[in-house]
Amino acid sequence: MNSTSTVKGRGAQLNVPNRFFELQHEMRDDFLEFCRKEDEAPSKNKTKFLEVFPKTIVNKVTSPDVGMAYSMNVYQGCEHGCIYCYARNTHEFWGYSAGLDFERRILVKKTAPKLLEAHLKNKNWKAQPIVMSGNTDCYQPAESKYKITRSCLKAFLNYKHPVGIITKNALILRDLDLLKALAKDNLIGVNISITSLSEDTRRILEPRTATIKKRLETVKILSENGIPVNVMMAPIIPGINSHEILSLAKAASEHxxxxxxxxxxxLNGAIGEIFTxxxxxxxxxxAEKVLHQIESCHGGSLNNSRFGSRMRxxxxxxxxINTLVKLARHKYFRDKKMPKLNLALYEPCKDGQLKLF
Structure with missing residues (x-):
């Protein structure tokens, strides 16, 4: 794989126009030539962390294609920089680009733990699994500094409320103590995203994520500590990682x-232009072969928003691809499945009846 990327350590190589803005910022060729002659970078490649103040933190998920009813995201934007990430489009709602801004402008919700606790105290709330990272990774690099995810896990544990996690970062092992405590009451399910067994592929698809070796080790450590793990082979990209389905499934099972x-x-919305x-x-x-194969999976378009077919x-x-995944499940996961999370402990804890135990 030949990399001619001009922005090192990032997935996206440009900032596409925000669809909600009438005006747009453009890097002109003469300016880029000036920067080249002066040996200057046309833009700063540093990440900025910006605090935001949402009124709520738990979101209802209405899509029938997603295996969750409620999600929460303690960060918006993600420094992992996965080029295919569907969450890129949501950055436009905050006034930023789905391209480089998504990776370099990280919105931090420091009040998330308090908002979560207020939600869990609501007398009308009935226990349903809440998935952290329904949009952006709750264990992205920012979590090392802010520890918001850890504070939220403490709230889930305190109220004995079921929680799911989606991540591709080995940083989750920092919170093994909380995860083990949640697992004792069957209150936690973890989804680890692994898209390839090739480090070369991982580096260009997901430039600031944990290595494949670390992710597999994470699956193993979590599993050995009684924490159920589902491995997300997502997304499968024809011509890039579609040949790895069986080997990925085998490695996931063995760990x-x-x-x-x-x-x-x-590749919905702005992601089509960014990925192309x-x-x-x-x-x-x-490039052309991969793009055409993606189009062939979605009726001739890179974009597919139709429920029922957009994911498969x-x-x-x-x-x-779907047949290979079915075969992989039969071969390596025939007698395995993710357990359903415990919904029974939350109400007594919310009412305070178990505070002494």
């Missing part, structure tokens, strides 16, 4: 995962 999940990549620019710079020799795709290539 203790009890199930696997998958999606087929779809990226792959033409990063994999020029196979359609057509011959999508059928082959």
């Amino acid at each position: 203790g995962a009890v199930s696997i999940g998958h999606t087929i990549v779809r 620019d990226w792959i033409k710079k990063t994999m020029p020799d196979r 795709g359609e057509g011959k290539i999508a059928e082959q």
